[in-house]
Each structure stands twice: as structure tokens, then as C-alpha cells.
Amino acid sequence: MHDLGRWADPSLLVLTSLADGPxxxxxxxxxLEQSAGVTLGAGTLYAVLSRLEERGWIEPLAAEERRxxxxxxxxxxxxxxxxxRRIHQFAELGLRRLAAIPRPA
Amino acid sequence: MSPRACRxxxxxxxxxxxxxxxxxxxxxxxxxxxxxxxxxxxxLDVLDGALDAWANPSGLVLGGRLRLRASVSVVWGAWIVxxxxxxxxxxxxxxxxxxxxxxxxxxxxxVYGVYEWCAHLSVAAVVVAGAPLxxxxxxxxxxxxxxxxxxxxxxPVAAPMAFLGVLVLIAQAVPRSTxxxxxxxxxxxxxxxxxxxLAAALCxxxxxxxxxxxxxxxxxxxxxLRASVPALALMSVSAAASVCYELALARSDPxxxxxxxxxxxxxxxxxxxxxxxxxxxxxxxxxxxRATVPVS
Numbered sequence: 161m162h163d164l165g166r167w168a169d170p171s172l173l174v175l176t177s178l179a180d181g182p183x184x185x186x187x188x189x190x191x192l193e194q195s196a197g198v199t200l201g202a203g204t205l206y207a208v209l210s211r212l213e214e215r216g217w218i219e220p221l222a223a224e225e226r227r228x229x230x231x232x233x234x235x236x237x238x239x240x241x242x243x244x245r246r247i248h249q250f251a252e253l254g255l256r257r258l259a260a261i262p263r264p265a
Numbered sequence: 266m267s268p269r270a271c272r273x274x275x276x277x278x279x280x281x282x283x284x285x286x287x288x289x290x291x292x293x294x295x296x297x298x299x300x301x302x303x304x305x306x307x308x309l310d311v312l313d314g315a316l317d318a319w320a321n322p323s324g325l326v327l328g329g330r331l332r333l334r335a336s337v338s339v340v341w342g343a344w345i346v347x348x349x350x351x352x353x354x355x356x357x358x359x360x361x362x363x364x365x366x367x368x369x370x371x372x373x374x375x376v377y378g379v380y381e382w383c384a385h386l387s388v389a390a391v392v393v394a395g396a397p398l399x400x401x402x403x404x405x406x407x408x409x410x411x412x413x414x415x416x417x418x419x420x421p422v423a424a425p426m427a428f429l430g431v432l433v434l435i436a437q438a439v440p441r442s443t444x445x446x447x448x449x450x451x452x453x454x455x456x457x458x459x460x461x462x463l464a465a466a467l468c469x470x471x472x473x474x475x476x477x478x479x480x481x482x483x484x485x486x487x488x489x490l491r492a493s494v495p496a497l498a499l500m501s502v503s504a505a506a507s508v509c510y511e512l513a514l515a516r517s518d519p520x521x522x523x524x525x526x527x528x529x530x531x532x533x534x535x536x537x538x539x540x541x542x543x544x545x546x547x548x549x550x551x552x553x554x555r556a557t558v559p560v561s
Contacts, residue, residue, distance in 0.1 A: 201310030203312070
């Protein structure tokens with residue numbers, strides 16, 4: 161996921177949102193606003209969606225009126241799991257080291 | 266803002282994206298954008314996304330041969346713009362005061378040499394890049410008996426020859442000024458510039474329209490696109506050298522620059538147009554090359 165460069169962080173957010181089930185673009189934006197407190201712009205969202213689709217990590221479903229939902233694919237789930245485990249391990253390491261620092265009462 | 270106005274504005278913003286991207290995403294993108302509160306930040310985000318879509322096109326939205334064809338046309342057009350700029354610069358600095366100034370300013374003379382050599386080498390490189398494609402198009406047009414396509418493909422040869430013919434006629438009919446550096450005078454020079462730009466436009470449009478009438482194989486298109494990189498690079502260096510030449514003369518000999526040099530309001534647009542043509546060509550080459558790479 162690191163080779164996505166500056167799009168890596170928003171890609172992780174979009175994959176996490178789609179892990180909850182298929183969503184169209186606006187639903188992804190709203191979901192991320194509520195769950196992560198992050199507002200993705202439409203330009204960023206579609207730069208990310210096209211990259212994830214090109215990698216086969218998400219796939220479009222049949223359009224509902226003008227809205228096209230996307231769903232997470234198997235390789236996308238693997239990529240999300242790998243990245244979230246890496247972040248989790250790093251967060252645990254940070255917490256362990258923080259716990260070892262003596263703090264004033 | 267009413268929902269209808271929002272939707273209209275969203276459609277306008279969508280047009281900053283490449284056509285191939287719009288074919289794939291425009292409906293849903295406009296839908297998302299029209300439901301979003303449009304702020305300056307949203308607009309900047311869209312412009313950033315559009316810039317990314319131009320510079321890093323997704324393999325999903327690029328149609329191989331059509332993309333290659335469009336890239337070849339854009340690169341050819343950009344090379345014509347760069348060449349027209351180089352020619353105008355060459356015409357306006359060919360008079361003897363400039364050559365005398367070169368004799369006393371070795372750096373300016375060196376930069377002028379770079380301008381000339383790069384321009385000449387670029388013309389040779391573009392012939393190497395374009396000849397196989399022109400031959401393929403002419404053969405296909407002849408086989409399919411499409412005379413208009415033959416005429417269009419030959420325009421890059423015919424239009425400059427016609428322009429040179431008019432140039433010779435004007436040079437013979439109009440007496441040259443006795444004032445050094447004035448030549449046929451500003452009015453006739455302006456006429457020649459307009460005619461030259463018209464010839465350049467015909468040169469650029471001919472092959473692009475010819476490519477729409479008869480098709481070339483992806484292999485030939487790909488060769489032309491890749492081989493055009495040295496031609497473009499050389500002409501870009503030539504254009505940059507022409508700007509540097511003016512700056513070098515202005516710095517080393519302010520009195521000469523005051524008499525013959527170009528003011529900044531003439532030099533800056535020239536430099537901007539040259540830079541824009543180079544950037545458009547490089548972006549288009551990148552898009553064309555990416556279109557040929559299969560998506561893994």
C-alpha cells in the first residue's frame with residue numbers, strides 16, 4: 161500500500177469503509193465523516209477509487225441511477241488486513257514503550 | 266445555492282478531468298460533488314484530483330489505440346508550437362546587431378549556438394520519429410483511396426513550402442529598411458508572423474486529422490510516440506536557450522538590450538507558452554506510454 165504514495169492514507173480509509181459493505185461515493189464520504197472524523201473531498205475520493213479499482217482491490221457494482229456502489233474484493237481485504245495489522249503492531253509497540261516511561265503521579 | 270445550480274457547477278468542475286476519465290466516472294463524480302458543499306477547499310481538491318488524473322492516468326480509463334493516437338497528435342502539435350516559437354525567435358534575432366553583440370559576449374554566443382544546434386537536431390529527430398508513421402498513413406490512405414487523408418498527412422510539408430513561397434515574394438516585393446535590425450518593417454513582419462502561425466496551425470492539424478481518417482498500427486504509433494521524446498527534449502532545450510539568450514544579453518549589455526532586446530512583457534508570455542507546450546507534450550507522452558502497458 162505504501163507505493164500509493166500520498167494516496168495511501170485515504171486508500172486505507174476507503175478500504176476500511178468498504179469493509180463494512182458496498183457503498184457509493186457519497187456514502188463513503190459520509191461514513192468516514194462519522195466513523196473517522198475525516199472529510200474526503202470528491203477529487204481525493206475518485207483519485208483513490210480509480211487506483212484501488214485498477215489494483216483489483218475494489219470493484220464497481222451495477223449503477224443505481226447515477227450512483228455506482230463499490231465493494232471490497234478478496235485481494236482488497238488481504239491488503240487492508242496486512243496494513244491494519246502493521247499499524248496495530250506499531251501502535252502496540254508505541255503503547256508498550258509509553259508504558260515503560262515513568263510518569264509523574 | 267439551489268440543487269440545480271450545484272449540479273451545473275459540478276458538471277463544469279468535472280470538465281477539468283481528462284475526457285477518458287470523464288467517460289468512466291463523470292456521472293457518479295458529478296453526483297457526489299453536487300451533494301457536497303462547494304467551498305474553495307473542495308474546488309482545490311477537485312483541481313488536485315484532475316491534475317493527478319492527467320499526470321497519472323488509470324490504465325482502466327485509457328483505450329489503447331485511441332489514447333496513442335491522441336498522444337501522437339498532442340505531441341506533434343506541441344512540437345509545432347515549440348518550433349514556431351523558435352522560428353519567430355530566430356527571425357527576430359538574425360540581424361547583424363545581434364551577431365555583433367555575440368562577438369563581444371561569449372556566453373550569449375554560446376547560448377545562441379545551443380539554441381541553433383538543438384533546433385536543427387530536433388528537426389532531424391522529428392523526421393526520424395514521424396517518417397514511419399507518415400509512410401504508414403500515406404500507404405493506408407492510398408490503398409483506401411482517401412485523397413483527403415493523403416493531403417492532410419502531406420500538410421506539414423506543403424504548408425511550410427507555401428509559406429516560404431509567400432516569404433520570398435514579400436521579401437522581393439517589399440524594400441528592406443536601411444535601418445539595421447528593422448528588415449521589412451514591423452507591419453510586414455507582423456503579416457509574416459500571422460502567415461507563419463497559420464502555416465504552423467495547418468502543420469499541426471493535418472496529421473492529427475489524417476490520423477482520424479486512416480488508422481495506423483499500435484506498433485507504429487508507439488514507435489512515433491517514444492521516438493518523439495528526443496525531438497521534444499531538444500526543441501524544449503532550444504526554446505529555453507532562446508529565453509536564456511535574451512536574458513544573457515540583457516544582463517551583460519543593458520545598452521544593447523535597451524535598443525534591441527525584448528521587454529519582459531514580450532519575453533514572459535513567450536516563455537510561458539513554450540513551457541506549457543513542453544509540459545502538455547510530456548504529460549501526453551506519459552499517458553500514451555501508460556496506455557500501452559497492460560494493467561497487472
